[in-house]
Amino acid sequence: MASRQNLRVLTIDDSRTMQGMLRKALEEAGCDVIQGADGVDGLDVLRGADPPPNVVITDINMPRMDGFEVIETIRTMNQFKHLPIIVLTTESDPEKKARARTAGATGWIVKPFSSESLVAAIRRVTA
Amino acid sequence: MDDILRIFFQECDEQLEELERGLSALSDGESGQETINGVFRAVHSIKGGAASFGLENLVRFAHVFESALDDLRSGRIAPTPDIIKIFLKAMDVLSDLVVEARDNLAVDPARAAESRIELEAITGRGGTADATDAPDATDDAVPQDFVPVPLDFEPVSIDFEPIAVDFDFDGPAAPVPAPLIVTFRPHDVLYERGDDARNILIGLADVAAAAVSGGDIVAACDCSALPSLGDLVPGRAYLSWRVVLPPEVSEERCGAVFDWVSDACDFEMTRAGETGESPVAVPPPEPVPAPVDEVAPVLATVLATALADAHRAPAAVPVAAAVAPAAAGPAPARKPEQASIRVDLHRIDDLMDLVGELVIAQAAIESLSRHGDSATQQELVQSIGSMQSLTRDIQDAVMAIRAQPVRGVFQRMQRVVREACSMTGKEVVLTLAGEETEVDRTLVEKLTDPLTHMLRNAVDHGIEKKEDRIAAGKPAEGHIRLSAEHRSGRILITIRDDGGGIDRARVLETAIRRNIVAPDAVLTDDEINNLIFAPGFSTAEAVSDLSGRGVGMDVVKQAILSLGGRVAIHSVPGKGTTFSLSLPLTLAILDGMVIVAGGSTMIVPISAVIETMMIKRRDIYALPDGSNVISIRGDCMPLIPLAAALGLSDSSPAGSPDDAIILVVENESGARAALVVEEIRDQTQVVIKSIENNYRQIFGVSAATILGDGSVSLILDAPALIASAVGHLDNKPARIRAGLAA
Numbered sequence: 090m091a092s093r094q095n096l097r098v099l100t101i102d103d104s105r106t107m108q109g110m111l112r113k114a115l116e117e118a119g120c121d122v123i124q125g126a127d128g129v130d131g132l133d134v135l136r137g138a139d140p141p142p143n144v145v146i147t148d149i150n151m152p153r154m155d156g157f158e159v160i161e162t163i164r165t166m167n168q169f170k171h172l173p174i175i176v177l178t179t180e181s182d183p184e185k186k187a188r189a190r191t192a193g194a195t196g197w198i199v200k201p202f203s204s205e206s207l208v209a210a211i212r213r214v215t216a
Numbered sequence: 217m218d219d220i221l222r223i224f225f226q227e228c229d230e231q232l233e234e235l236e237r238g239l240s241a242l243s244d245g246e247s248g249q250e251t252i253n254g255v256f257r258a259v260h261s262i263k264g265g266a267a268s269f270g271l272e273n274l275v276r277f278a279h280v281f282e283s284a285l286d287d288l289r290s291g292r293i294a295p296t297p298d299i300i301k302i303f304l305k306a307m308d309v310l311s312d313l314v315v316e317a318r319d320n321l322a323v324d325p326a327r328a329a330e331s332r333i334e335l336e337a338i339t340g341r342g343g344t345a346d347a348t349d350a351p352d353a354t355d356d357a358v359p360q361d362f363v364p365v366p367l368d369f370e371p372v373s374i375d376f377e378p379i380a381v382d383f384d385f386d387g388p389a390a391p392v393p394a395p396l397i398v399t400f401r402p403h404d405v406l407y408e409r410g411d412d413a414r415n416i417l418i419g420l421a422d423v424a425a426a427a428v429s430g431g432d433i434v435a436a437c438d439c440s441a442l443p444s445l446g447d448l449v450p451g452r453a454y455l456s457w458r459v460v461l462p463p464e465v466s467e468e469r470c471g472a473v474f475d476w477v478s479d480a481c482d483f484e485m486t487r488a489g490e491t492g493e494s495p496v497a498v499p500p501p502e503p504v505p506a507p508v509d510e511v512a513p514v515l516a517t518v519l520a521t522a523l524a525d526a527h528r529a530p531a532a533v534p535v536a537a538a539v540a541p542a543a544a545g546p547a548p549a550r551k552p553e554q555a556s557i558r559v560d561l562h563r564i565d566d567l568m569d570l571v572g573e574l575v576i577a578q579a580a581i582e583s584l585s586r587h588g589d590s591a592t593q594q595e596l597v598q599s600i601g602s603m604q605s606l607t608r609d610i611q612d613a614v615m616a617i618r619a620q621p622v623r624g625v626f627q628r629m630q631r632v633v634r635e636a637c638s639m640t641g642k643e644v645v646l647t648l649a650g651e652e653t654e655v656d657r658t659l660v661e662k663l664t665d666p667l668t669h670m671l672r673n674a675v676d677h678g679i680e681k682k683e684d685r686i687a688a689g690k691p692a693e694g695h696i697r698l699s700a701e702h703r704s705g706r707i708l709i710t711i712r713d714d715g716g717g718i719d720r721a722r723v724l725e726t727a728i729r730r731n732i733v734a735p736d737a738v739l740t741d742d743e744i745n746n747l748i749f750a751p752g753f754s755t756a757e758a759v760s761d762l763s764g765r766g767v768g769m770d771v772v773k774q775a776i777l778s779l780g781g782r783v784a785i786h787s788v789p790g791k792g793t794t795f796s797l798s799l800p801l802t803l804a805i806l807d808g809m810v811i812v813a814g815g816s817t818m819i820v821p822i823s824a825v826i827e828t829m830m831i832k833r834r835d836i837y838a839l840p841d842g843s844n845v846i847s848i849r850g851d852c853m854p855l856i857p858l859a860a861a862l863g864l865s866d867s868s869p870a871g872s873p874d875d876a877i878i879l880v881v882e883n884e885s886g887a888r889a890a891l892v893v894e895e896i897r898d899q900t901q902v903v904i905k906s907i908e909n910n911y912r913q914i915f916g917v918s919a920a921t922i923l924g925d926g927s928v929s930l931i932l933d934a935p936a937l938i939a940s941a942v943g944h945l946d947n948k949p950a951r952i953r954a955g956l957a958a
Contacts, residue, residue, distance in 0.1 A: 106224035106265040113220065150257055179264045183468055196475075201268040 096215060097121045099142035101131030101159060102177070103151040107200070111146065111177075114204030120211070128154025132162055135169070142172070143215050146198075146207075149178040149185065157192045164193040173214035177202065224265045228314045231258040235307050236627045243300040252295075255303075256285045262310065271317045274310075277328060281306050284335040293338060302334045308631055396465050400474070400483035401456035413457060416481075419473035420459050427464040434460040456482075561657070564617050571611050572805065572903035578607050579900060579924025611805065611901075619654035619801075622700045622709075625663050626651045629698055632668050636675035642682065642694060644675050649699035655707050655801055659779060663709070663799075666775045670711050670795055671696065673769065678715035678793055688790065690714065706823070707801055712794040718787040720744045727753060745785040749773040777935060780806070780821070780918075782883070808902045808931065810923070811879065812895040814864025817929045819902055819921060824934035826880040826888065828896060843941075846890050848880065853888045854941040861937060862916055883935040891937065900924070904931065916940070 098120045100111045108124050115122045123138055125131025128151050135142065145163065149156035156176060163169045173195040178185075186197055195214050198207065238255035241248075263278035284303070287293045309331040312323040398420065402413050417435055424431035438456045442448070461470060467485055474483050578600070585596045626648045633646040655663075679685075679694035686692055697712045720741060727733045727747045739747075747753060751770040776783050781799035800806065800823065808819035809828075829848075836844050836855060844855040855878070859865040878890040902921035907914065907930075918933035 104261050104265055105227050106220060106268065109220035109223050110268060150260055152254070152257065179260065179267065183466070183472075186472075187468075200264050201270075 095121065096144070096211065097123065097138070097140060097142040098211065099123050099125065099131065099135055099138065099145045100177075101125040101128065101134075101145065101147040101151070101156070103127045103148065107148065107177075111207075114202075114207050115211075117204065118208040118211075120208075127151045128156065128159040131159055135163065135166075141168070144173045144175065144211050146175045146177050146211075149176060149180055149189070157188055160189065160192040160194050175210055175214060177207075221269060224269065225314065225318045227265065228262050228318075231261050232307065232311045232314065233624050233627060234258045235310075236630060237623070239300060239303055239307060240627065240630065242295045243297065243304075247295055249289075252285075252289050256282065256289050259285055259310070262314070266317070269317075273323075273328075274313045274317050277306075277310060277313055277332060280332050280335045280339075281310060284338045287339050299338060302331070302338060304630075304634065306331045306335055308634070311631075394487045395463050396461040396467065396470055397486050398459045398461065398470060398483060399456065400459075400481050402453045402477070402481040404451065404453050406477055406480035407451060407453055413455065416473060416477065417457070417459070420461060420470065423465055423469045423473060424461050427466070427469065428462045431462040431464065433462075559617070564614070567614050568618065571607070571614050574607055575611065575805070575901055575903055576922050576924065578603055580926060581924075583924040615656065615801065615805075616654075618657050620657045620660045621652050621654050622660060622663070622707075623651035625660055625667060626698055626700070628664065629667055629671050632671050633675055633696065636672045640676055642675060642679055643692060644679055644694040644696055646671070646696045646698060649697065650701045653700035653702060653707060655700075655799070659707075659799060659801075662775070662779055666772045666797075667698075667709075667711075669769075669772050671698070674711060674713045674715070674793070678713040680716045684716070688716075702801075703798070707799045709797040709799065710794055711797075712792060714792040717789040717791055717793055718745055718748070718785070719789070720787075723747050741787075742785075745787055748785070749783070780823070805901055805903055806931070808900060808921070809879070809896060810898040810900055810929070811858075811893040812897060813891075813893045814859030814862065815894075816864060817897065817923065817927065818858075819929055819931040820879060820881065820891070820934060821918075821931065822899065824881045824883075826882050828877065828879050830875050831878050831890075832875075846878070848890070851888070853880070853890055854938075855890050855892060856937060856941045857892045858932075858937075859892075859894070861941070881934040881938060883938045887938055889938040889941045891934075902929075902931065 096119070098111075098115050100108060100115070100122060101124070102108050102111065103126060108126075112122045112124065123134055123142060125134040128147075130153075131145075131147065132154075135145070145159075147156045147159050151159075156178070160174050160176075163172060163174060174193065175196045175198055176189045176194045177198045177200060179200045180186075189197060196210060198210055235255055235258040238251050238258065241251050242255070259278055259282045263275055263282055266274040266278060281303075284293075284306070288295060288299070293299060309323070309328045313328065315321055316323045400413075400416065402416075406413070417433075420435075421433050424433045436458045438458065439454070441456070442454045448454075470485055474481070581596075581603075582600050585593060585600055629648075630646055633644055636642075637644050674696050675694070679696070680688070680690075682692045685694065695714045698709070699712075700707060700709050702708070724733070724739065724744050724747070727744075727750065728735050728737075730752060732747060732750045732753060733739065749769050749772075751768070753768065753770070773783055776797055776799070779799055781797055784796045784798070785793065786796070787793040807822040809822055809825055811818055811820055831846060831848075835846050835848070837847065837852075838844050845852050846855045877893050877896060879893060879896075880888055880890050882888045900923075902923070904919045905921055907917065907920045914930075916933055916937050917930045918936075919931045921929055921931055923929050
């Protein structure tokens with residue numbers, strides 16, 4: 090298990106506001122943050138990340154490629170089969186949630202989030 | 217946090233732009249799913265961000281708007297013109313609310329309320345706000361009544377893949393046969409983590425309220441395991457709970473409450489019917505059969521209900537989002553988008569500055585190359601030649617980075633026209649063309665105000681009243697076309713209306729009455745048209761809602777001039793008026809002619825220079841007041857001795873006029889003047905450096921620059937010189953020009 094100090098988190102969100110908040114919350118918690126501006130970009134960042142992230146936080150509603158597809162794609166990548174993926178979205182519709190689970194999401198956080206709950210969630214899935 | 221808030225508002229602007237673009241496309245008959253998705257996403261993003269900052273008004277309105285758009289997305293409603301109109305209005309309100317949140321400017325609440333009612337009428341969700349629609353339910357109660365402090369409630373729900381629970385999440389939802397009974401017993405670890413059974417009760421109450429309007433839970437606490445006070449170990453968990461939820465609650469929803477704590481408590485869910493249990497309020501607890509404290513269930517019920525009521529407000533957003541119906545077929549559509557990166561504008565500005573320095577350094581080398589021995593000179597000149605073209609390329613590339621399509625500004629004009637229409641009762645369609653045309657970013661920003669005013673004017677004064685249009689055999693609906701295009705290194709923006717055209721007789725009459733021109737003046741049509749730019753001119757007999765805001769066309773013209781632009785008017789009576797704005801592509805670098813006057817080296821912008829020539833004494837005519845005019849191929853224009861005009865020398869060039877060098881310069885309305893200079897040195901690109909920022913405004917000078925030899929040189933403000941020359945002859949320029957032309 091990676092300790093909290095060197096946790097690397099990839100956040101994928103098309104909202105710069107959200108990305109800014111995520112970065113702030115995560116960096117304050119001692120995480121190393123890398124970011125993707127949408128699904129396609131997020132996957133690019135993931136592929137090029139060295140070292141790879143310990144956890145991915147992704148939005149659902151995004152242009153170009155949505156979060157479901159991001160999760161599905163990550164699960165097809167051998168080295169990331171077990172990478173924890175947390176969905177962060179304003180949606181809490183059960184159907185969507187079920188879809189995210191099916192796609193391979195590890196957890197689900199509803200926006201707006203507090204940094205404590207976010208960090209707690211990350212700690213939990215990376216424990 | 218301020219930084220992020222700033223980003224949020226910046227992003228709001230972008231999303232609003234996207235929304236406007238999408239809605240315009242829809243109103244043009246385009247109905248692609250990706251367009252609709254884009255529109256939805258824009259509002260959704262604004263809502264999401266606003267929720268993060270607790271911008272309640274914005275969230276509430278965005279939520280209603282989003283719901284209506286979701287109906288559009290799922291095909292429940294069609295994008296008919298009426299619906300689009302409602303959306304456009306909602307967009308305006310949304311953008312007002314963004315401004316309200318950003319600048320603390322109050323928004324007309326009536327307008328927002330009206331738009332909201334329209335949106336709710338679309339979705340059919342108006343009026344009876346069901347319990348799940350938290351933003352509605354708490355609309356007015358929140359600010360006054362809600363006291364979040366004593367509850368210490370964390371308004372974030374976090375759900376996780378259950379670890380100990382084995383539910384078929386993906387299976388079809390079972391019908392709701394009987395009340396759902398949940399029993400749970402927290403372990404010590406739950407409290408050690410700082411969690412609380414209360415949070416679970418809140419979660420369950422929330423689920424109940426979300427599933428059915430007014431749904432309450434009935435909770436009973438089992439205190440049987442509680443030891444006597446002497447044996448009680450603080451921090452140990454002794455209590456277990458039994459909660460009856462309304463039948464409408466699904467196992468999944470309920471189970472989700474335990475996702476987060478599934479390893480920290482025992483819990484079990486049963487349907488009342490399945491185990492033969494009856495959904496009574498105080499049944500014997502199952503897992504730990506023991507006598508139940510009779511007071512506990514009552515307290516628990518009260519507590520759970522109170523908690524649920526109280527915290528519905530902060531949890532408004534996630535709950536509300538749950539209500540939004542699932543989109544039908546949210547198939548991930550990939551929008552072809554240009555790959556792009558975001559770069560801080562300062563970095564580009566810095567780069568631009570560097571390019572400017574490069575241009576200067578190159579000019580320096582060039583001037584040095586004129587000296588030295590001829591052997592190396594040849595090579596040097598060649599190298600400089602190739603460096604020159606490289607510099608030019610880099611400069612173009614940097615300018616391209618700074619370039620921005622005018623789309624954003626243009627689309628904002630749709631709203632301007634819509635509002636002008638609603639204030640004047642006219643119907644006007646604004647069509648846009650060339651929105652992709654790119655200009656320097658700083659220019660784009662500065663275009664908004666002049667364009668806004670010109671479009672308001674076009675609706676207010678240009679387009680006739682509906683009856684007049686019909687009487688004139690025109691369609692009742694007026695048309696305005698706003699277009700942009702690149703033309704010979706400048707951008708040309710035209711605003712063309714199909715209104716009545718400028719009533720020149722009335723303009724002239726007003727101008728005479730306001731003492732702008734002399735009563736006996738003979739003016740050309742163009743000159744009359746240009747009178748509307750004169751300070752203090754307004755043809756509006758009665759000050760309408762739109763005009764009379766203290767901004768006249770003269771201000772518009774000044775704004776355009778300050779951007780290095782020109783305005784021209786073309787008007788045909790009964791057919792309409794066209795305004796053409798010609799602007800430089802950038803405000804940073806210009807092509808200039810290096811001249812010498814009064815012994816000083818100066819720059820005249822090439823764009824102002826029509827021609828250069830040498831003149832003879834016989835071409836000069838003296839006027840009675842001592843000033844001179846010159847006739848060039850039959851055209852008369854004032855002769856401006858530049859050195860004297862700038863106060864650099866007292867000597868009149870008329871003293872040695874033979875072979876005097878003149879520059880014929882022109883202003884935006886076509887008025888010309890001849891500047892007498894001592895020498896024309898070069899033609900070069902110069903980097904514009906503001907002197908106003910560092911010094912103050914100087915008559916006849918628009919900016920400064922640094923030349924290749926390192927010297928500072930002033931850039932002349934040709935239009936100002938022309939105006940003053942004409943003004944020097946007479947304070948009423950139009951009459952003089954007319955006199956000269958006659």
